[in-house]
Amino acid sequence: MTALWTSDEIAEVTGGTASGSFEVTGVTFDSREVEPGELFIAMPGTVYDGHRFVEGAFAKGAAGAIVAQPVDGPHVLVDDAVAALEALGRASRERSRARIIGVTGSVGKTSTKEALAAALERSHPGKVHRSVKSYNNHTGVPLSLSRMPRDAEFAVLEMGMSNAGEIAALTRQVRPHVALVTAIAPAHIESLGSIEAIADAKGEIFEGLERDGVAIIPNDTPQRDRLVKAARRHADRIITFGTGDADVFAIHAVTAEGGGSLISASLLERELTLTISQRGEHWVSNALAVLAAVEAVGADVGLAGLALADLGGLKGRGERHRIDAEDGEILLVDESYNANPASMAATLKSLGEERGVQRRIAVLGTMRELGAHADALHAGLAPAVLSAKVDHLILIGAEMASLEAALAGQLPVDRVSDVDQATAALQSILRGGDAVLVKASNAVGLAKLVERVAGGVTCST
Template identity: 70%
Template sequence: MTPPLWTSREIEEATGGRASASFEATGVTFDSREVEPGWLFVAMPGTVADGHDFVERAFAAGASGALVSRPVDGPHVLVNDVAQALTGLAVVARARMQGKVVGVTGSVGKTGTKEALAAALSRRHSGRVHRSLKSYNNHTGVPLSLARMPRDSVYGVFEMGMNHAGEIAALTRLVRPHVTLITAIAPAHIENLGSMEAIADAKAEIAQGLEPDGVAIVPEDTPYRSRLVEAVRRHAGLVVTFGSGDADVTALHAVRSGHGGSLVTARLLEAELTYTIAQPGDHWVSNSLAVLTAVEALGADVAAAGLALGDMGGIKGRGERHRVAVDGGEALLIDESYNANPASMAATLKNLAAEPVTGRRLAVLGTMLELGEHSDREHAGLAHPVLANKVDELILVGDATAPLERELAGQLAVTRVADATAATAALLERLRPGDAVLVKASNGVGLAKLVERVAGAAPGKGFKP
């Protein structure tokens, strides 16, 4: 019989709280919409809403107990500070797990790489690889992800993000990884950090939580490679680079495969491996090298990992592909709506150019957030990848994209609209059979709503205008 994730007694001990009744929990969440029967609901305080206002809803959905800072009707553990108590659960969950843990960060690619790494490790340990869900990678998401980790997990894979210096340092000391991985450095969050060097330094903080003799994995293909190596070397027993040229782990050969992904032969630290990647694009070749480097560092099965990379499907908001029915045929909708910065914009536009199409290549590009004073320059700078990658028509979303519209004046058909609703209408007016459409923006722009409206709730479910 599988033991519960938490008993009320264990929650008391981890948080210093007091249980109103005995109960067991098989899951943990702080979102009442996610509650499943038998789960613990964490009533987190918030700037917009207080979780205590949703305790009744959580119990109605089947929660077995709640973690609260004021008494409620129903089984609960009463604590002084709910956020601090969740961290207490995280600390205990990490301490009782006897497997290996990986921490993943980076300006781009961290969620996709985290998902790919979890899939690679699951190939040999199905059901015993725990990973952070969604993009739960901040000061509340990481403790929640840890608190959800089953005690018998063989591997844990945790994503860590940041908006300011020092945030990853705090998170990685909770996660205590055996292996850390930095995917790439790009001008995400430069509004808060001020420079690319500061971004690199903030990402390198992930090595500060490494377990003794841990392995730090860093990208070779960045101007900040030496800066990263110097920073992580202070905390790592071994530093490994991945990428091109002189990287420790590199692709000896990579070509586009018939299904749209890539066929790769890689030189690892101790072997060579030929494998396929289901995901299209050069950036996924790089991501796959990072994944295999981590798998090898863990002493896991790299051949099984290679098979897993070939089987991976698209990730919602990060490359998921939808076949959309339109009058007279189908169009392809590529969902990259979750996040965007200049590097990821250029990478996905390159992928769009490689799509075999019978119609046109359209791009719906929204604002890249958190660029601060660099916003106008970085948005205007997208003109080159747009023009270089065979985009036939462009729909821009948001006032911040105006510099790009001006840069492309007279060179390309461009429509700029205010929001996701207007972008949806503009796309549906234009969509034809054989078209391939890239949808990409920072998550705050809300283009996921466009994808849902046009593609429907599931791949292949179309919309006929």
């Protein structure tokens, strides 16, 4: 395998000193993820110092390490491991000739990133790099950059934030040719204070655009004009996607047989009819954003459409589990990774559109980082729950008391304090024919419920 980095290159870009000559094929700062041949970066931590895990990383086959103190084994000694990671990311971006697409947004950025990478991979197999998981912060972005293969032709990199100014710093590292905002919603409103401030923070992604860069903006958000104004200062071209007078829009979008959507899309230079495998109107919007980006970088939109048809469920973001029970099949929809009011409403609507089910059950956990707006935004989910024809609702956390009150007397509601109690409550009522939606902010830990129920369901008869 071609070396991703040599020890001499690492030492040069980080200002460190190599203990000897070595080559690495990958980069990680999580010792649990180390693969043979990779570089392990011993990052300082608030709980554990990464130097404690260097020996274990070598035992798993790490070919070298970046460290801030001498260790046994091949390494590059630096003054600051965090600064070294950032330097490695900058050097990778500098040497790359890939077309870079940066993705941010309040809703759907990871799903859109995955779909976009799959769409580009269809026409350029083995030449597309992407952020993995949700590595989208001040350490995740330089890590993703440092992992970019020398010969990558495209890269899709996700950028997230909790506060103003964070995306501005990230986008200047990424320096995208295309900057895509998926949607604006009241995520992180606790720290930012208003939906307008959230739009401004997301709009920082345009500040890093390369010369002749393209900004891709959702047409259906009330903050559209605010985003356009921000983009005009940095972008050579602006493309909108969505409905109405958008540049890229769905002429028709209907539910496809077996789920998903059949879309006739008007793109910049052609029309395209495609099927997307993912369910829900929000995925129609995601697909239009993907097609806009594919067209913006000059890749094959026809092959991109085929990739969207084949896109499988994403863990924690709509992955569908079919569970065999004694009295029939149970559908478990895993949306456990994250939640905000917009994504909650969208996935509840999808639950309501499930065909051939006997009951609809929703397990909903707290939406975090809503601050003083939390009670109103949780209670505001009531119309979406009722429209989805939910038969039984399980709520997790004290913050969900306002939603419980808003639904009083309208359907059975169990409010519990933690995931263990939610799992027990769900298992006590499950039966064949149920469709179950599981969604909450990641910190709630609902992935544990999904693992337990999908791995060994206990059903009532």
